Amino acid sequence: MQYSRRFSGVRAVAWLAAAVILPMAVLSAPTVAAQEAKTLSYGEPEDVGMSRAVLEGALGLYHEAVERGDLVGAVVLIARKGRIVLHEAVGMRDKERGLPMERNTLFRMASNTKPLVATAIAQLVEEGELSYDDLVREYMPEWDNYRAGFITIGHLLSHSSGLRIPTLFLQPLGDDPTLQSESARFGAIGAEVTPGESYAYNNPGYNTLGALVEIASGQLLEDRLMAKVYGPLGMEDSYNHRAEHPVGGKLDRMGAVYYQRGPDGDWAPGGTPGGPVAFPFARASGGMISTTWDYAVFSQMFLNGGTYDGARILDPESVEMMTSPKIHIAGEGEDASYYAYGWRLANGTFGHGGSDGTNAWLDPEREIIGLVFTQTPRGDNPLERFRELVNLSIDGN
DSSP: OOOOOOOOOOOOOGGGSSSOOOOGGGSOOOOOOOOOOOOOEEOOGGGGTBOHHHHHHHHHHHHHHHHHTSOSEEEEEEEETTEEEEEEEEEEEETTTTEEOOTTOBEEEEGGGHHHHHHHHHHHHHTTSOOTTOBGGGTOGGGOSTTTTTOBHHHHHTTOSOBOOOSSSOSSOOSSOOHHHHHHGGGGTOBSSOTTSOOOOOHHHHHHHHHHHHHHHSSOHHHHHIIIIIHHHTOTTOEEOOTTOOGGGOGGGBOOEEEEEOTTSSEEEEEOTTOOOSOSSOOSSSOEEEOHHHHHHHHHHHHTTSEETTEEOSOHHHHHHHTSOOEEEEOOGGGOEEEOSSOEEETTEEEEEOTTSEEEEEETTTTEEEEEEESOTTSOOOHHHHHHHHHHTBTTO
């Protein structure tokens, strides 16, 4: 099923606007300051005011985790002020085949896909093809009912839509399924609670956003991202996976995913390179494949206010919109966390994680990009201590 964009003057009323915009006083929110646009290059920690010894200690946490069997492998990357000061591979990417983790290993990014999808939406808003307060029903008639009719694009972006659908897509899939046809089916279920009033992480909402990207752009989601994000940024190792995807002929660089331990107590592969893929189309709730380098480039673009190496991906206003709090998640005061548009906000940083073991955080004040990519999602990951040590490595901290 394919939809055409339905131009309409209908907009949600104020109390059903794109998101609940919270007073900035409640959070020392990350702001992307106007600063020199930087491109990534390798450098020394001392060049950007960081301690080599402390960073080596932080990396040691992952050597120890692999030695203990808490993780099968990991790639870590730390950049500050555009300089990559730590980029190391630890352990194995596929222990059954005896393949070591490498800095250019391809990872299943899972929900680290969401900031990319939010970026595609923001670009279409800039182009005047979408608005954050557009009602989904303007584009998908199946959403034009009392359950789903007041859900906006902004609600989907901030996980405040009221949707409580627990699966990626309704099962079984329909005949000749596409991202658009399967997302249209969510409209009959709609919201369980009033849109805009509460946070609940929801993958169907993001799959619907991907369908809206296709409707508004006239391109498949993976083609749109390749043309408007991956290509301009030089992200040569990034793809949106679907069944029988060739992955640029780089399948051997993909790591196996280890979800659980086998009878001998060792990690057993649960997702192997080239294994079956559940969906014949690229989804938007996850499905991205990438490397630490590519994701660092995407992250630096955000810290630069929307540009990288001469390519303008987003306007500064869009970056600010996407990284400002929209809905409260948990905690109070300095411990509060919020969701924005495609990013989770906490403690002055914005970032995201993926259910297959990838994590990214961006710290605009310290100008830090932190990436820890594993494919042992249920392992004992020393991520929080690692982040603490990265911050302690900065002179004067």
